[in-house]
Amino acid sequence: MVFLTLFLTFFKIGAFTFGGGYAMLPFIQQEVLGHNWVAESDLINFIAISESTPGPFAINMATYVGSQVGNDYGWLGSIFGSFCATMGVVLPSFLVILVVAKFYEKYKQSTLVKGCMSGLKPAVVGLIAAAILSVVGEVLFPAGVALSVFQSPNFYVALGIFALTCTLAFWKKVHPIILIVLSAGLGIAWGYLAPTLGTAIPLK
Numbered sequence: 550m551v552f553l554t555l556f557l558t559f560f561k562i563g564a565f566t567f568g569g570g571y572a573m574l575p576f577i578q579q580e581v582l583g584h585n586w587v588a589e590s591d592l593i594n595f596i597a598i599s600e601s602t603p604g605p606f607a608i609n610m611a612t613y614v615g616s617q618v619g620n621d622y623g624w625l626g627s628i629f630g631s632f633c634a635t636m637g638v639v640l641p642s643f644l645v646i647l648v649v650a651k652f653y654e655k656y657k658q659s660t661l662v663k664g665c666m667s668g669l670k671p672a673v674v675g676l677i678a679a680a681i682l683s684v685v686g687e688v689l690f691p692a693g694v695a696l697s698v699f700q701s702p703n704f705y706v707a708l709g710i711f712a713l714t715c716t717l718a719f720w721k722k723v724h725p726i727i728l729i730v731l732s733a734g735l736g737i738a739w740g741y742l743a744p745t746l747g748t749a750i751p752l753k
Contacts (some may be wrong), residue, residue, distance in 0.1 A: 559637030
């Protein structure tokens with residue numbers, strides 16, 4: 550049954566991913582695309598939406614995927630699909646935190662626990678880096694790396710928005726909400742401006 554599969558899939562994602570929503574992203578991509586639940590382009594688009602809307606990233610993603618999968622069974626199925634996926638991704642963390650909160654203070658000086666944390670931290674950084682590269686590749690090179698990509702105005706607009714956002718966030722410490730609104734505004738403006746410049750390719 551698809552709803553049970555949704556729950557178990559996101560339970561696995563929640564149980565075996567360390568480092569929060571970003572570290573979950575490669576796992577989410579693999580599972581969701583492997584089940585053909587959502588097209589890759591739609592998944593990338595919703596990553597942007599999940600990051601610019603309230604709530605934890607992983608929960609937003611689970612809710613969206615569950616809604617899309619359950620939508621085949623009507624609006625009630627969409628709601629139930631969202632519930633199953635969201636509960637699946639949340640439940641492992643809830644259970645683990647209950648256990649950790651009880652035992653961490655007692656064992657945090659343990660050599661075994663310290664070694665485990667030392668091994669997990671670089672792995673989490675690697676997972677986050679892999680997720681970033683995957684998203685960057687899909688946004689800047691949606692049709693793959695080819696000479697035609699560098700001839701498209703969309704590539705330079707996307708790269709410009711990316712560079713501007715990084716600069717304002719890292720060096721100017723501009724508030725993230727301002728950056729989200731600014732980026733969305735620039736994307737919308739380019740979407741309207743591109744056809745007048747003879748560019749039929751939509752900005753991803």
